[in-house]
Each structure stands twice: as structure tokens, then as C-alpha cells.
Amino acid sequence: MMKKTSIKFLDELFERYEELVSCKDEILSATNILIEMYKGQKKLLVCGNGGSAADSEHIVGELMKGFILPRKISDELKDKINDEQLSEALQYGLPAISLVSHTSLSTAFINDQLPTAVFAQQVLGYGQKDDVLLCISTSGNSLNCVYAAKVAKALGLKVISMTGCKNSKLSDLSDITIKVPEYETFKIQELHLPIYHTICLVLENEFFGTH
Secondary structure, three states, rough: OHHHHHHHHHHHHHHHHHHHHHHHHHHHHHHHHHHHHOOOOOOOOEEEEHHHHHHHHHHHHOOOOOOOOEEOOOHHHHHHHOOOHHHHEOOOOOOEEEOOOHHHHHHHHHHHOOOOHHHHHHHHHHOOOEEEEEEEOOOOOHHHHHHHHHHHHHHHEEEEEEEOOOOOHHHHHHOOEEEEEOOOHHHHHHHHHHHHHHHHHHHHHHHOOOO
């Protein structure tokens, strides 16, 4: 059961964006999958193209450091580090990797191998059973995301996708697909942001909040 404050974050999302009520069940299911993943000491892999690549980076930025909570490290760890200034700066993170970030790896692989398999290669390298892959694609048919999802499923990862409202190749491969009720790319992206912001708020609150 989520904390009351986590439920409040989700309720506020659906109050502010009434159109997202149509995918409420999928948002709640995706959030619960991620909570269970982090309880199991696993990690999140994220990928997307263009604006969705920026969203991938954005999500990792919210998870790997404090979002709205401080996430101070423990006194025990502070003693082991033995550096007050450094210890005060550090914050606990929720492990997440953006697959769009690795320029040398990506360009080398794209140059030498099948370019659309670039995310799949990283899933093969990073992915472990019970990790989660989050694919962000406004069409749901971005081939590099589709290939990443295929490898993820083969390795025993769960796959969550965020797309527009059309059925897609990703929706066929994913455990959960959040299909926001829009068709145009920029409108889909505008609805993706409040969803992942809210999920990041809930995850932080579940692991670092008090109630």
C-alpha cells in the first residue's frame, strides 16, 4: 500500500490533467511496478528519441538525486567517508540509467553495427532480470525502442512504455503501456512530462518520505 502522501501526488495529477484519467490504471500499475523494482534493489533503464531522449535524461535527473526531498546520507556512511563537506553534499539516489547518454558507445556501435539496435545493445549490457526498461515514444513504433524492448523481455526485464493513444509495436511488447489521449507529437510529450514527474515524486516519497 502506498503512503498517503504518495496517493495525494497521484490524485493531484488526475485533478490537474483530467484527460489522463483515461490512462489512470496504467499509470498506477507502472508506478507500482517501479516501487517493487526498487524494493528489490534493481534499476531502471530509460530510452527515447528527440524530445523523448530529453525526457529520458530528465527522469534520471529526478531519480538519481533529491527531487523535492533532501535524501541525506546516513551518519554511518558519513563516518566512513570522513569528509563533512562531501557528506553534506551527497544524496541517496534511485538507480537509473538513460540509454541516450553514452556518446562514444552509441556512435561506435551505430558506426559498426545496426544503428537501430543501439539501445538494445545497452539493455544487453546493463539489463538484469527484474530490472525495468522504460521506453518513451510518441508513435510507439520507434525501432530502436522496439528492439530494446525485445531484448529486455528476453532477459527477464519488465517493460513500461509511454506513447500516444494509438496501438503500437511497443504496446504489444510492454507489460504496461501508458497511452496518453493525444495524436500529435508535441501534445503527447506535453502529457508525458506530468506523468513521469508524478511517478518520480511518488518513488522518492515511498523510499525517502516519512508518511
